[in-house]
Amino acid sequence: MKFFLDTADLTEIEEAASWGALAGVTTNPTLYARTGGKLSDFHNHIKRICDIVDGPVSAESVAMTRDEIVRDGRELAAIAPNVVVKVPTMVEGLAATRTLADEGIPVNMTLCFSVPQAILAARAGARYISPFVGRFDDISDDGLDQLSKVVAAIGNYDYSDNTVNHEQVEIIAASIRSANHVTQAALMGADIATVPFGVLKKMVQHPLTDRGLDSFMKDWEKVQNA
Numbered sequence: 001m002k003f004f005l006d007t008a009d010l011t012e013i014e015e016a017a018s019w020g021a022l023a024g025v026t027t028n029p030t031l032y033a034r035t036g037g038k039l040s041d042f043h044n045h046i047k048r049i050c051d052i053v054d055g056p057v058s059a060e061s062v063a064m065t066r067d068e069i070v071r072d073g074r075e076l077a078a079i080a081p082n083v084v085v086k087v088p089t090m091v092e093g094l095a096a097t098r099t100l101a102d103e104g105i106p107v108n109m110t111l112c113f114s115v116p117q118a119i120l121a122a123r124a125g126a127r128y129i130s131p132f133v134g135r136f137d138d139i140s141d142d143g144l145d146q147l148s149k150v151v152a153a154i155g156n157y158d159y160s161d162n163t164v165n166h167e168q169v170e171i172i173a174a175s176i177r178s179a180n181h182v183t184q185a186a187l188m189g190a191d192i193a194t195v196p197f198g199v200l201k202k203m204v205q206h207p208l209t210d211r212g213l214d215s216f217m218k219d220w221e222k223v224q225n226a
């Protein structure tokens with residue numbers, strides 16, 4: 001499984017990259033606004049992220065019509081070779097994805113909540129599909145169950161005949177809220193998990209590791225004082 005960081009925060013991206021586990025980033029103008037950024041500077045910020053990340057950087061288009069999404073997608077893709085255009089799973093998004101994929105621009109179809117949506121995204125030429133987990137949990141539904149169905153359904157077929165460079169479609173487990181979400185996504189075979197930095201930090205931790213380090217330090221002190 002690969003990990004993407006779901007953020008616009010450059011400090012978080014630099015830190016995660018230094019851990020050696022960062023394969024990419026997913027971001028959007030809302031995440032950038034949380035760092036104090038402005039929509040008018042979003043494209044410049046994507047360039048800053050691409051300069052740090054050696055992997056795909058999904059940048060979300062905020063346009064709503066196919067022509068606007070295609071225009072925005074072309075501009076985003078021109079920022080750096082590793083930009084992936086993030087497009088919502090809706091009719092206008094599918095149409096824009098088909099056009100962008102035909103132009104060789106990779107798309108991450110986001111806001112995916114069902115197997116039929118995922119199949120349509122794959123047929124439209126999406127390089128990545130992002131089923132959301134946490135948003136189902138927010139409405140007391142089972143996001144992991146939906147994710148497992150998407151992973152299984154997409155894995156049943158080969159969509160590489162219509163993707164950019166004939167690469168395999170990859171499933172990004174998105175809207176990840178906990179280390180357990182990551183565990184379950186890995187067990188069901190999701191290709192990628194995009195996680196907030198807080199979840200990535202939790203993934204490193206285990207109480208028995210803390211206890212082991214504690215007893216190691218105590219033993220080490222005893223050896224030094226002997």
Ligand code: E4P
Pocket residue numbers: 006026027028110130132134135174175176194
């Ligand atoms: C990533 O592509 C998604 O935008 C993100 O994971 C959504 O997470 P949220 O449901 O916590 O907003």
